[in-house]
Amino acid sequence: MASDRPNVSFRQQLRTYHRTSLGLQCANWRPEAASTLFDKLDRDHDGTLDRRELGGRLSAAEFAAADPDEDGTLSKDEYLKAVENRFKVADPDNDGTLDEKELRSRSGQALLRLLQ
Numbered sequence: 001m002a003s004d005r006p007n008v009s010f011r012q013q014l015r016t017y018h019r020t021s022l023g024l025q026c027a028n029w030r031p032e033a034a035s036t037l038f039d040k041l042d043r044d045h046d047g048t049l050d051r052r053e054l055g056g057r058l059s060a061a062e063f064a065a066a067d068p069d070e071d072g073t074l075s076k077d078e079y080l081k082a083v084e085n086r087f088k089v090a091d092p093d094n095d096g097t098l099d100e101k102e103l104r105s106r107s108g109q110a111l112l113r114l115l116q
């Protein structure tokens with residue numbers, strides 16, 4: 001379904017939002033964008049992401065932390081929670097916005113890796 005494909009990636013959106021200084025509100029900032037990415041990554045459309053579908057986005061330890069019910073897959077809720085957690089780690093001043101320095105930090109890069 002070609003219409004399901006977003007025109008710009010979530011990563012590009014992050015950059016655009018940064019460039020236009022609108023800021024990123026993780027708690028209420030377009031969680032549907034991460035939701036769209038989830039649907040794209042879920043190639044077999046079973047509503048969960050397994051490690052194969054996630055590719056190298058999460059290490060084994062990170063995957064375990066993101067999968068509290070230990071069923072070996074990430075539901076959409078678990079995935080969105082993992083994105084949100086990474087955002088929070090990447091936002092040490094807790095202002096809900098990732099500035100350029102924060103995006104370039106190790107945790108900022110980890111967030112972008114999860115979102116590409």
Ligand SMILES: [Ca+2]
Nearest residue numbers: 042046048049
């Ligand atoms: Ca799946």
Ligand SMILES: [Ca+2]
Nearest residue numbers: 067071073074
């Ligand atoms: Ca799970």
